[in-house]
Amino acid sequence: MRAKKNNLIPWQVDSQEEFRKSVEKIANIIKGSESFVIAVHERPDPDAIGSALAISYGLSSLGKNALVLSVDGVPDTCEYLPGADKIVKGVGDSRFDVGIVCDAGNLGRIGGAAAAFENVKNIVIIDHHPGEVNGNDSRKAFLLVVPQAAATAEIVAYLLKDQMQVEITRDIARQLMAAIVGDTGALRFANVTSVTLETAAMLTSLGASPAEAASEIYENRSIANVKLLGAALTAISSDLGGKLVWSRITLQDFERCGGTDSDTDSIVNQLVAVKGAQVAVLFREIEKNKVRVSLRSKGSAEVNGIAAKFGGGGHAAAAGCTIEAPLPEAEMLLLSEVRAWMES
Amino acid sequence: MRAKKNNLIPWQVDSQEEFRKSVEKIANIIKGSESFVIAVHERPDPDAIGSALAISYGLSSLGKNALVLSVDGVPDTCEYLPGADKIVKGVGDSRFDVGIVCDAGNLGRIGGAAAAFENVKNIVIIDHHPGEVNGNDSRKAFLLVVPQAAATAEIVAYLLKDQMQVEITRDIARQLMAAIVGDTGALRFANVTSVTLETAAMLTSLGASPAEAASEIYENRSIANVKLLGAALTAISSDLGGKLVWSRITLQDFERCGGTDSDTDSIVNQLVAVKGAQVAVLFREIEKNKVRVSLRSKGSAEVNGIAAKFGGGGHAAAAGCTIEAPLPEAEMLLLSEVRAWMES
Structure with missing residues (x-):
């Protein structure tokens, strides 16, 4: 106009x-x-x-x-x-x-x-x-x-x-x-x-x-992509009064749904869209001791600093890294960094 | 410009x-x-x-x-x-x-x-x-x-x-x-x-x-909403070479995720966004013998005709109805109507 x-x-x-x-x-x-x-x-x-x-x-x-x-x-x-x-x-x-x-x-x-x-x-x-x-x-x-x-x-x-x-x-x-x-x-x-x-x-x-x-x-998601999204959303967890949200996709999920890691690209965006979430993390078990991590932030939080601590990188609002460890350990390591940094 | x-x-x-x-x-x-x-x-x-x-x-x-x-x-x-x-x-x-x-x-x-x-x-x-x-x-x-x-x-x-x-x-x-x-x-x-x-x-x-x-x-989904979406996406099925896609949310899902039917409003939109889907159906088990059904179509299919057969209504691209029957029976009844109509 x-x-x-x-x-x-x-x-x-x-x-x-x-x-x-x-x-x-x-x-x-x-x-x-x-x-x-x-x-x-x-x-x-x-x-x-x-x-x-x-x-x-x-x-x-x-x-x-x-x-x-x-x-x-x-x-x-x-x-x-x-x-x-x-x-x-x-x-x-x-x-x-x-x-x-x-x-x-x-x-x-x-x-x-x-x-x-x-x-x-x-x-x-x-x-x-x-x-x-x-x-x-x-x-x-x-x-x-x-x-x-x-x-x-x-x-x-x-x-x-x-x-x-x-x-x-x-x-x-x-x-x-x-x-x-x-x-x-x-x-x-x-x-x-x-x-x-x-x-x-x-x-x-x-x-x-x-x-x-x-x-x-x-709107061109494959059924595999949709099922992997379903698995990730089903396993969602939150902490710090809902400000931190995370989830995981396991080797088993990949086998059951028939997809690959490239089908999981945008899933973390749905995690950070949860009400109240400031930071969202998605863990994907790529191999037995190899976990790919995507981080997203809404608002002022800069997640590339966290990713850098694990040898990764990215932007303030979107970053990633790979951790060579079993899934539970990788989650513990990364989430404790995020918690410490969000509480500081 | x-x-x-x-x-x-x-x-x-x-x-x-x-x-x-x-x-x-x-x-x-x-x-x-x-x-x-x-x-x-x-x-x-x-x-x-x-x-x-x-x-x-x-x-x-x-x-x-x-x-x-x-x-x-x-x-x-x-x-x-x-x-x-x-x-x-x-x-x-x-x-x-x-x-x-x-x-x-x-x-x-x-x-x-x-x-x-x-x-x-x-x-x-x-x-x-x-x-x-x-x-x-x-x-x-x-x-x-x-x-x-x-x-x-x-x-x-x-x-x-x-x-x-x-x-x-x-x-x-x-x-x-x-x-x-x-x-x-x-x-x-x-x-x-x-x-x-x-x-x-x-x-x-x-x-x-x-x-x-x-x-x-x-981007204000509650955790309950996200988990219900996860349940629906995990249970996704398809037929007719991917043209028909459907899923369900059971009473158990509602209990486990802590949400209500109002948290499931937009889920059917994610089903119809699957690659190749022409019609998507979401079944929600509201009570033991009461199933709420949402239908969506992409392209030319008009789903309000199907909904009308079960006493419901809506638009060509988005319609709904309620079926008084156990979930498996409701699914069978409605999907066979959709199949007959899509194959005709």
Whole structure:
């Protein structure tokens, strides 16, 4: 419901002028080139795939050749997207005018795809991860990096629509919507800003749907995944008046449910969603004496400090580590650290 | 990213002119009156409470007296909202110029609160539920009913901001955001339109946060609720190549987990989120020979037909019924109906 002038930069960037220059430079490089390879980071997520596909469709509409390169292919969650079946895992000896790194800050993050960049005339990096831009790359790259954006797709929407006057077709809208929904927990994480929502509104008015993207990305749990979630929720415990919540998945659970540790990725998020929980911990018995631990915090608690004590790491709100010990011992060791630290 | 002219009606209403007249009429009634009672439906949800609070704050800023009346009080999910502690369960003998029914289509839906409307000069109904407006009410009411709106809060935002030039303060923005998040599954249900997202963007730019609302409304599960969810997910079964998914919560589960049936409300949604599921059914053993059944469908299947066969009802995508039989028998009866119908 807010009118917006053209050419207004939607994010609070350090310097409006510098930013405008970067965007114009990149728009000009794109306009003056013919062939593009768009590479995403290893193990790509919907933001990487959706943004890269949108760039390739946008460039195609301008009469350019554009190829999306993902060395690890396409995750299940993105198979529904227009163009997903055209994404390649390698480019052989093909040569390109421009290499675009999408949703990553440097060539190191795109793995084997970096080989396709050896002969390009220009490198463009479009990303929203803070601090990932790597000054050690010997080759000059043109940067469009906006840490304030919830998803790389926000930046791509701005570049294509507002700067290059590319028509956002329904296909492109759906690609960008998947990207935004994927990096914002379907518009519910704290990274969502009014720019994110305005972009989502624009995409919806052009035929995309947050419900479609959320269903494809988040409602695709396997039965094994659901049963493992059930096992973890059944075994939930709490302490410190409910501020500390934890649970476990045992080797037996994995056998009974038929899943693997990759099916347990998001379970700890459901633990930290319990009323009153400040810190949540999920223990997974990977081998007889090897326990993988995920920690989450809500509010001010910083759990990466705890993880670091056990050789792990992560962010303040989400961290992990692996403990080489039997499950009961691993639980005791880690929880007593958490208790001591929460009570201090 | 779309500029919007003032006074443009954001929804596809039947007649722009009729709608504009209704809105102006209601704005004029409000401007010409001094005291207001704003009543919400029984067992109110965040859309009812958040919208009613926003109206009351908006009217107060215009120098009017406004009281929010909820005969069932305030749900836990809304306790964090500014003004929630001022909501009353009754008004005694107080008299008001205008009675506003918020998030319901008729006086029948507000239960005992209807008594407060007996002496009002005007009745205004602000709602987005289709087909709820009751022609049997003997008293004339002024209607602002928009079935295309995902939440009543969308309509309230339009009325206050665009029509009455009320300043949307951070408090009002948070109230309206809770309302929108509550009726859209945190912006991920199919009812979300570009208007919903534009409204959410505007509210976010004024200090509200979808993340805050989602956390307060959806991340407040009790430990009992989590354990019951765990029990249901552990007992999950599937058939017809995964298209039919179901589970159960037994009397034993309720005893062991310490929860009640009201803790199981949203569990069936997690069943229908399984990959490939078209229809999901949750059976709850309420008494020895009484089983409550919730049905959900994804895609084209209409489950209210099945529920109707057992004396229940609901919508195409969400329905329910109660079967007076032991749990295994109830499961057999209902699932054989679902199978026959899905295979036909």
